[in-house]
Amino acid sequence: MRLLTHNMLSCNIKGVTNGYPLTIEASKWMAKEVDFNGDFLRNIFVKIEWKVLIEAAKVMGYTDLPVEVDSSMLNSDEFLQKFHHALLEIHVEEGALICPETGRKFPVHKGIPNMLLNEDEV
Amino acid sequence: MPRPELQAPPEIFYNESEARKYTTSSRIIEIQAKISERAYELLALPDDGVPRFLLDIGCGSGLSGEIISEKGHHWIGLDVSPSMLDVALEREVDGDVMLADMGQGLALKPGSIDGAISISAVQWLCYADKSAHQPRLRLKAFFATLYRCLARGARAVLQIYAENIHQHEMIMSYAMRSGFAGGMVVDWPHSSKARKAYLVLTCGSTSFISSLPKAKGVDGETCSDGDDSEDEKNHTVCMSERNRARKKMKITKNVKGKEWVLKKKQQMRNRECSVPPDTKYTARKRKSRF
Numbered sequence A: 001m002r003l004l005t006h007n008m009l010s011c012n013i014k015g016v017t018n019g020y021p022l023t024i025e026a027s028k029w030m031a032k033e034v035d036f037n038g039d040f041l042r043n044i045f046v047k048i049e050w051k052v053l054i055e056a057a058k059v060m061g062y063t064d065l066p067v068e069v070d071s072s073m074l075n076s077d078e079f080l081q082k083f084h085h086a087l088l089e090i091h092v093e094e095g096a097l098i099c100p101e102t103g104r105k106f107p108v109h110k111g112i113p114n115m116l117l118n119e120d121e122v
Numbered sequence B: 001m002p003r004p005e006l007q008a009p010p011e012i013f014y015n016e017s018e019a020r021k022y023t024t025s026s027r028i029i030e031i032q033a034k035i036s037e038r039a040y041e042l043l044a045l046p047d048d049g050v051p052r053f054l055l056d057i058g059c060g061s062g063l064s065g066e067i068i069s070e071k072g073h074h075w076i077g078l079d080v081s082p083s084m085l086d087v088a089l090e091r092e093v094d095g096d097v098m099l100a101d102m103g104q105g106l107a108l109k110p111g112s113i114d115g116a117i118s119i120s121a122v123q124w125l126c127y128a129d130k131s132a133h134q135p136r137l138r139l140k141a142f143f144a145t146l147y148r149c150l151a152r153g154a155r156a157v158l159q160i161y162a163e164n165i166h167q168h169e170m171i172m173s174y175a176m177r178s179g180f181a182g183g184m185v186v187d188w189p190h191s192s193k194a195r196k197a198y199l200v201l202t203c204g205s206t207s208f209i210s211s212l213p214k215a216k217g218v219d220g221e222t223c224s225d226g227d228d229s230e231d232e233k234n235h236t237v238c239m240s241e242r243n244r245a246r247k248k249m250k251i252t253k254n255v256k257g258k259e260w261v262l263k264k265k266q267q268m269r270n271r272e273c274s275v276p277p278d279t280k281y282t283a284r285k286r287k288s289r290f
């Protein structure tokens, strides 16, 4: 699971109003090379919760992302490279995603988050 | 053989051996790829070369997702069958996949997705596979959350194998109630075999119904149920002609080879990053993008 996906995921257990962001617990992660595309990054930037991306990257030991960002930085290649790496190349392989409201754990195994709900959570 | 939907719940029906077919049967692969190509076409993404972030609902082994990757976009997929997702992992699909049941609603943040496709999956919602399942509630949860997670103006194209007109109507009505505009595009309506129904939905644009895309094989290309095979052939010709046109436009760019990828992966390993193992799939040839 890439941090792009994590940035978009929220918990949808019935009755939960604050299911975002899910906290990452990771025991194994890896980096996979992905083709760089600046247009994709410039386009998706407005949809990314920056604080959530920073925190997620930190869990995996990546701390190069700037804390403050604005759209003018999308012209900087150096910034885009870091954004690219954090968003698309870091993968959570083993661990869990934790709902901030209920503490419910969604396991991540072989890079696949298990978001299935129990019947009483629907 | 009864319909798959009548045999077992999807996570049971799509077991290891069924999932295996999605990597070994060239027939299944070809059919799914064709439907996916058409669904992608109906998505009508802006023709500006900018890669988008798309969703594949019932992504299975990633056959449909691979079409999205070929077009150069990023995607996430969800599926309720672990065996299908295992095959997706094995095939090293470019998208992220997750185990989830669309009938429980999509756990995605509002406005996050630029477009959604679903190939041969949504009709499963019409069946109550567990005592707690109520098809109507599941359809409602699915469409309401699909609407919410799509960006304004985005489309969803759902190819559906409904069992009967009643199911079609039920699916349509829940889509409309969730706020979608759109309708059904039926390709090859006169052929029982080649007939494919696509529910084309748009988020936040009401003038859309009048401009619903044209179906294939409706006028001029009619065919009776009797000559399905002919019809399939027609369809094939259609598709390959389109592909040919696209190939001509292809700009030959410098493709980085397997050697380059292996070297890069080694570099990453040296930097103490964990990197996926090298397999026969590593840096395999993919079709051109755009």
Ligand SMILES: C[S@@+](CC[C@H](N)C(=O)[O-])C[C@H]1O[C@@H](n2cnc3c(N)ncnc32)[C@H](O)[C@@H]1O
Residues within 6 Å of the ligand: B010, B011, B014, B022, B032, B036, B057, B058, B059, B060, B061, B062, B063, B064, B078, B079, B080, B081, B084, B100, B101, B102, B103, B118, B119, B120, B121, B124, B125
């Ligand atoms: C015919 S397969 C198609 C797979 C893939 N889209 C393709 O084109 O190769 C249908 C898929 O829908 C999935 N499916 C059925 N019901 C589902 C549900 N409620 N939630 C998520 N996926 C579901 C099945 O597990 C199966 O993988």
